[in-house]
Amino acid sequence: MLNPVWLKTFITLVDIGHFTQTAEKLNMTQPGVSQHVNKLEEACGYNLIKREKKSFSITEQGRLVYNHAKTLIRVENSLFEQLSYDDPFSGKCSLACSGSVALFLYPKLLKLQNQHSNIHINMKAAPNHEILTDIKNGIIDQGIVTDIPNESFFDFEELGKEELCLIVPQEVNVNNSWGQLLLDLGLIDHPDAEHYLSMYFRQSKKEDLTQLDVTSIRVIGFINQINQILEPLAHGIGFTILPKSAVDCFHSLERLKVLKPQQPVVETLYLVRKKNKVLPARYASFNSIIQKAWS
Known part of the structure; x- marks a missing residue:
């Protein structure tokens, strides 16, 4: 990488066209200017100027180095401009969550993108452990999980609670044991089914469910959509x-039956990000929608 101090001296020399005046402008000595140019030529491997007594002319290689140095300055200035302005309505907002949360939340977030076309919303459906791994590795900025994450690695806030529903076909007779019913149906x-069932069996306080082993239930189909x-x-x-x-979004609710335990089973949702991570300004509106969804 070419020394930026030498490049600055070379640009100033070419712009002014005189060694002494360049030295005065940079608060250097004339031999110091010559030394910077000589070192830059050694680093490039080419003569950048052709010296003619007290004047000089720039070589073709010198012109290329000059243009390169000018480009670097423009890029750096542009970077500092971008750093100083954090547009609250432009850029990518990323979020990972369960499929059911995505189904519920995504239409609400799209309203923000409709209002501000430069906001780009990226959502990923994933299980808890994958969400936390992606946040920790910087793949996504935020996630929504159902377990309190490790406080050493993550900052989090509680969003709210959501009821879990045990669903069967509408025509099913549920007067008998729920446990036996589930074993019969499959x-x-x-x-997320195993995680949800384990939680449901623990919290429902129905004896025939608390004694039921999730792994003993036969699986008769699998769908990840x-x-x-x-x-x-x-x-x-x-x-x-x-x-x-997720149940409320289904198109044929009349063909389903939701079992009603005496005590509703709920899971707590947490909005999670990497520990001490400062999010861009655009996340203020984005997170406001997320927080209001469960308020």
């Missing part, structure tokens, strides 16, 4: 478990 599995998980149930096949927001 699970329509999805990436959040908007299709309830389709088999609408056709009378199996059961599944999803947050209420």
Whole structure:
């Protein structure tokens, strides 16, 4: 990399056209100016000026170095301008969350992009552990998870709580044991199903569920597209478990039945970012929408 001090001296010399005046402008001695030019020529491997007694002319190689140095100055000035202005309505906002949260939240966030076309919203559906890994590695700026993250690595805030729903086909008779019913129906599995079921069985306080081992439930299908998980149930096949927001978005709610425990089962949602990370100004509006979604 060429020494920026030598480049500055060379640019000034070419612009002024005189060694003595260059030295005066840079508060240097004339031999000091000559030394900078000589060192720059040695670093480039070419003569940058042709000396003619008290004057000089720039060589072709000197012209290329001069133009290069000018470009570096313009780029640096542009960088400092960008650093000094953090546009609150321009740039990428990234967020990772579960598929059900994305289904609920994405339409609300798109309103921000409709209002400010230079805001670009990037959303990724992923499980908790992957979200935290991506935040820690700087792949995404923020995520929404359902477990309190390690405070050594992450800053977080509680967004709110969301009810989990155990769903079966509408025609199913639920007067008998829920545990046996689930075993008979079979699970329509999805990436978060095991996590949701474990939480539901612990919190529901229904004895036949608290004694049920999640791994003992047979899986009769798997879908990783959040908007299709309830389709088999609408056709009378199996059961599944999803947050209420995902259920409410389904197009044929009349073909589903949500089991109602005495005590609702809820999960807590946390907005997470890397420890001590300062987010750009555009996240103020972005996060305001997220926070209001559960208020």
